[in-house]
Amino acid sequence: MSQQFDPVAIGNMIMQGYLANTSPLEEMIYVKGKVAIVTGGTSGLGFCVAQRLLQGGAKVVITGSNPEKGQKAAEMLKGAGYDQVTFCKADLRSEAEVEHMVSFTAETYGSVDILVTAGGVWSFAHINDMSEAEFQRIIDINLVGAFRCAKHVSRYMIDHQIPGKMVLVSSNVAYLPQPVFGGYAHYAASKGGVISMTIELAKELKRYGIMVNSVAPGAMMTPGGPINGPARDLPPEKQMQLGAEMQVVKLDEIPTADSVAMVVYAMCTGIANGMTGETVVADRGMMRNIMSYQPAIEEYRG
Secondary structure, rough: OOOOOOOOHHHHHHHHHHHHHHHOOOHHOOOOOOEEEEOOOOOOHHHHHHHHHHHOOOOOEEEOOHHHHHHHHHHHHHHHHHHOOOEEEOOOHHHHHHHHHHHHHHHHOOOOOEEEEOOOOEEOOOOOOOOOOOOOHHHHHHHHHHHHHHHHHHHHHHHHHOOOOOEEEHHHOOOOOOOOOOOOOOHHHHHHHHHHHHHHHHHHHHHHOOOOEEEEOOOOOOOOOHHHHHHHOOOHHHHHHHHHHHOOOOOOOOOOOHHHHHHHHHOOOHHHHHOOOOOEOEEEEOHOOOOOOOHHHOOOOO
């Protein structure tokens, strides 16, 4: 006599499987024993991400193109009690330096489990005034730089059979034109490219257990804000015009870099094991026009 189909018994068996196979929550929310590379970790968002990864138990290599700034950042983190952090010079425009960044990390800490590409630059220029050199500079650092990092980190992870995680930092500007009167075509192109590349990399690397996602912040309070203004190769009068236009922008708030860093951190943990090829927008509602304050249209100068 054949055994009768019992959906209740099958359901109970599945639920028992949930209980047996659920990892401890501590393993999911911490990154103990992991080794992370954080590009742009010498300032702003990258610095905050590095701090959170260190808090989570990871060993971290922060990178940047300025050795003096990098050493200072590492000293600040060590001074706060985080011993497992080291600086490595890596100009994202140089494939040789990016390749060295990966080998340096592996030699220093024994592995590369996490990549966060927080290194990036920006400027403001209207398309009719923008030089090709400035457009290419932004693309080369923000987009091609992320490609160089993903290329060499993925090679290491594949060769060493590491089911790692990559978090590529993009921007909500890929969806939301900014500022009020534009001037961000090059930056938007670079960050939109990062989002598209994330999807493709996720497709390519999933078979190796490597999960690739992106986090898209909006405006943040960072040290880079005051120094990344109108493109420096613009004539002085154009720079002044852009500066005046930028003053028109009114935000209801400027989120802290740490509020974004926490999202990036989560994407580096087991919490994000079920995600790959996704972009998480971390701008406190800005992209959806969810704001606590809306300036009246007459407040905008013509």
